[in-house]
Amino acid sequence: MTKKDALEQIAHGEVPMRSRWHFTFQAALIIVALIIALAAAIYLASFIFFIIDRDGLLILPRFGWYGFLEFVLALPWAIILLSIILILAAERLSLRFFPIYARPVLFSLTTLLIIVVAASAIIIRTHVHETLENRLPGVRDYYAQFDVPLPTDVYTVIADTESAQSGITAHDATGAVVYVALYPTTNFIGSRDIDPDDVLVILGSRTGNTIEAKSIQILNTLMSWPEKINSEFKEDNWMK
Amino acid sequence: MTGETVPDEQLARAVQQGDKNAFVELYRRYQPKILGYGRRFLYRYEDIEDAAQEVFIKAYSNLQGYNANRKFSSWIYRVAHNTFIDIIRKKGREPLSILDFDTFINLPVREKMSTEEKIAFKMDLAKAEERIARLPAKYREVFVLYYYEEKNYQEIAEILHIPTSTIGVRLLRARTLLKKETKPV
Incomplete structure (x- = not known):
């Protein structure tokens, strides 16, 4: 090749100039991809919050560090990972535009993360997922696939008797009567006064029909219930 | 026209x-x-x-x-x-990274050159082309654009699509690598 090649090629019409539409379309595609990635990330993030709320996972951190660890392990990591990938993809796409690329990556990532979390918090407040679950056929079954069970050492029961020194009688979601053994070392989160019909979330170990309680929290009847506990105990009329 | x-x-x-x-x-x-x-x-x-x-x-x-x-x-x-x-x-002769940590955050650049040092450094550049060629691509390019093409940070950021704060960091690292190479054994 000689130095004049580029100009010669252009002069002879061998180098076509791409039309303005080509670049407009390309930019539009990137913007659409960016919007889709962001919208999907927002949907997934709101779905994660919905699952956490529905499945009562927020009960776990109240059990202290151990509970917090259980909470972290119980999180729907596959969905979290997918939403992180979508946020990263949106960030990479946004880097094509000035002045985003002139800022540190951490700045654009944090901005996107704030947008996603804020938008999903708004979505959660509008109860979109509950509406979809209740009104659209098939959505309930689909959402049920993402059910996150509480850890195996966390039990939910309804008290049948008042609190006593050594323990109380209660029944679980299947209606089976269980004895909750209380010890001086049992940690009460909140009130120690258990009344009949109180919902108890217990961290401990179960042998047969006896639960040895390490930690107990009472879900007050005035609290809003995790949807999962509501549906598990649907036989208890007062919870309906 | x-x-x-x-x-x-x-x-x-x-x-x-x-x-x-x-x-x-x-x-x-x-x-x-x-x-x-x-x-x-x-x-x-x-x-x-x-x-x-x-x-x-x-x-x-x-x-x-x-x-x-x-x-x-x-x-x-x-x-x-x-x-x-x-x-x-x-x-495929030299590695090119997709993600660089120096683009993630604003890293402070401490070293500042005096005017005399800048003049001496520019004079040395003429003798240093082979050593510059051995710099990793990401440092070499910023170095060439800043010292030879005389682009400012803003222009280099627009050319390379990297944060302006990263340019100072890469220039400093490039200079440090060049200094290391010139040290007598």
Whole structure:
């Protein structure tokens, strides 16, 4: 090749100039991809919050560090990972535009993360997922696939008797009567006064029909219930 | 529209409207610069003149994508950067990272050169081309653009699509690597 090649090629019409539409379309595609990635990330993030709320996972951190660890392990990591990938993809796409690329990556990532979390918090407040679950056929079954069970050492029961020194009688979601053994070392989160019909979330170990309680929290009847506990105990009329 | 005083951006707009002669003028203005940039950045590579020609073919082909409200020189250097990086990637002789930690946060750059040091450093550059060629690509390119092409941080950020704060960090690292190489054994 000689130095004049580029100009010669252009002069002879061998180098076509791409039309303005080509670049407009390309930019539009990137913007659409960016919007889709962001919208999907927002949907997934709101779905994660919905699952956490529905499945009562927020009960776990109240059990202290151990509970917090259980909470972290119980999180729907596959969905979290997918939403992180979508946020990263949106960030990479946004880097094509000035002045985003002139800022540190951490700045654009944090901005996107704030947008996603804020938008999903708004979505959660509008109860979109509950509406979809209740009104659209098939959505309930689909959402049920993402059910996150509480850890195996966390039990939910309804008290049948008042609190006593050594323990109380209660029944679980299947209606089976269980004895909750209380010890001086049992940690009460909140009130120690258990009344009949109180919902108890217990961290401990179960042998047969006896639960040895390490930690107990009472879900007050005035609290809003995790949807999962509501549906598990649907036989208890007062919870309906 | 080919006069010396006509701004690059106006010439580029004329090319967008079909004036091929305006592109000849842009070629005349930028061909030596792009060739110089290529020679220093792709020091150890062959066919640099072909690479520079490729830059102008791509520039012409993609000129409708150029926003004439922005600086033309940054745009054509961006085209050159992409072309040269493609060459490095194709030859596979040196690693190119996709994600660099130095683009993640604002890292403070402590070292500041006095004016005398800057003059002495620029004089040394003439003797240091081979050592510069051995710098990792990401440091070498920033170094070449800043010291040889005399681009400022803002322009380099537009050319390389990296944060302006990263440029200071890369320049400092490039200088540190060059100093290490010149230390007597």
